[in-house]
Amino acid sequence: MRRGEKPVHIVVTEPVRVDSLDLDAQGIARLAPNEAEAAEGQSGKVIFIQGALPTELVTYVITRDKARFSKAKVLDILKPAVFRAEPKCKAFGVCGGCTMQHLDIRAQVAMKQRVLEDDLKHIAKVAPEEILRPMGGPAWEYRHRARLSAVNRSIKKGTVLIGFHEGKSGYVADMTACEILPKHVSDLLPEMRKLVMGLSIVDRMPQIEIAVGEPEDPNSDDPKKSKPVTALVFRNLLPLTPADEQLLRDFADTHQVWVWLQPKGIETVAPFYPLTGKLCYRLPEFEIEMPFKPADFTQVNHMMNRALVSRAIRLLEVKPSDRVLDLFCGIGNFTLPLARRAKTVLGIEGLESLTTRAKANAEHNQLADKVSFMQSNLFEVTTETIASWGKAERWLMDPPREGAMEICQALALLHEQRSDLPPQRIVYVSCNPKTLARDTDILCHQADYVLKSAGIVNMFPHTSHVESMAVFERP
Numbered sequence: 001m002r003r004g005e006k007p008v009h010i011v012v013t014e015p016v017r018v019d020s021l022d023l024d025a026q027g028i029a030r031l032a033p034n035e036a037e038a039a040e041g042q043s044g045k046v047i048f049i050q051g052a053l054p055t056e057l058v059t060y061v062i063t064r065d066k067a068r069f070s071k072a073k074v075l076d077i078l079k080p081a082v083f084r085a086e087p088k089c090k091a092f093g094v095c096g097g098c099t100m101q102h103l104d105i106r107a108q109v110a111m112k113q114r115v116l117e118d119d120l121k122h123i124a125k126v127a128p129e130e131i132l133r134p135m136g137g138p139a140w141e142y143r144h145r146a147r148l149s150a151v152n153r154s155i156k157k158g159t160v161l162i163g164f165h166e167g168k169s170g171y172v173a174d175m176t177a178c179e180i181l182p183k184h185v186s187d188l189l190p191e192m193r194k195l196v197m198g199l200s201i202v203d204r205m206p207q208i209e210i211a212v213g214e215p216e217d218p219n220s221d222d223p224k225k226s227k228p229v230t231a232l233v234f235r236n237l238l239p240l241t242p243a244d245e246q247l248l249r250d251f252a253d254t255h256q257v258w259v260w261l262q263p264k265g266i267e268t269v270a271p272f273y274p275l276t277g278k279l280c281y282r283l284p285e286f287e288i289e290m291p292f293k294p295a296d297f298t299q300v301n302h303m304m305n306r307a308l309v310s311r312a313i314r315l316l317e318v319k320p321s322d323r324v325l326d327l328f329c330g331i332g333n334f335t336l337p338l339a340r341r342a343k344t345v346l347g348i349e350g351l352e353s354l355t356t357r358a359k360a361n362a363e364h365n366q367l368a369d370k371v372s373f374m375q376s377n378l379f380e381v382t383t384e385t386i387a388s389w390g391k392a393e394r395w396l397m398d399p400p401r402e403g404a405m406e407i408c409q410a411l412a413l414l415h416e417q418r419s420d421l422p423p424q425r426i427v428y429v430s431c432n433p434k435t436l437a438r439d440t441d442i443l444c445h446q447a448d449y450v451l452k453s454a455g456i457v458n459m460f461p462h463t464s465h466v467e468s469m470a471v472f473e474r475p
Helices: 035-039 105-124 189-197 242-255 302-316 335-339 352-364 383-389 405-416 433-445
Strands: 010-017 026-030 046-050 057-065 069-079 145-153 159-163 207-213 229-235 258-261 270-273 280-283 288-291 323-327 344-349 371-375 394-397 425-430 450-457 467-473
Touching (some): 046 057, 145 189, 189 242, 242 258, 242 270, 288 335, 288 352, 302 450, 335 352, 352 371, 433 450
Parallel strands (some): 229 258, 323 394, 344 371
Antiparallel strands (some): 010 057, 026 046, 145 159, 145 207, 450 467
């Protein structure tokens, strides 16, 4: 709701049938046109109904009313959908982290696949030659990274709230468990409340970042080495007192977690107690162990990341004689596995801190002789930039939500110039189907690529996030 806009509460008891679902998991219904709309050939008003699913017959309460559409919440479900599911999380409907727990997981996957296909059809005006089979994994306890907000509500609710924000709200949800976090992390939520309440800077610790790594040694008889490594980064806006520091040490010892602090910007993130440890994830198929720091960008779903990397490299069809480019390489998530298959790999990333971490990870995996890394702004790419990278027959691109438009436009110019620099094959991993479709339009209609295949990876079950993959090839 826009600032200054007054909420409404209009109960509608006339049932309406829900036709479809948007990516915010709102049911979409359309009313019959009134006389004026019908006379002008217009369709009826659209109602977005939170909590309603396609095929359902519902009544609803309007919370925002505009001329052409209304926002509403479901009042009664008169005829439930066959794919309706019982939400597992007690905070569902309040917490903004998950919006689809009331939808069967298979229906979630089908919906995300349809979103990708529709965006490719309507934005890029193309269809893939092959639809890749959707990839799915664990539906619960999959999220190994999270940023939780902390807010002191001691006057209003008698406690500190620690959790995700409420849906489309600045308020923090009152939650004591989270079903998509690993259970041992979910169980810590009430304990973290008690910890922050006991600190002298209770009003100046707004955020706790969680990063869960794989066990140091899964086969060890030592429980400390065979359990996941959990790092908690506390954002402390004021210095800690000696008593605060002791509380954090006691918390770390009791719950076997690794406490880090962040007093200022991201560059100040540092271990507090214990001072040393090991946070990593592994890609067994490629014999890769990837150390990372809590502030590094890594995929939140370890199991699905393994599947994602495996499929991407298989689709890239890398040969032992190939030189490969990995664009938006991060800390080397694709670069190092690619190095197990290719002759050489160049990883390119915009942040120097990430290329530094990637180089260290290459050395850690004894791949420094096969990979190199370069810092480059991948949102300001020209044909000369691509020429500086050198010729490579295969590219992998994994851009952020903004996509890779500048790279695709440079490839289109190179095609016009009849250059041999554009790669023969590109695998594009996307976290935003709309920017993927936009870039597909450029690659297929201006750069002479064919969209060979595309499909989704359900990296974030119960959320509206759509992770996808597309394969492009020059004829």
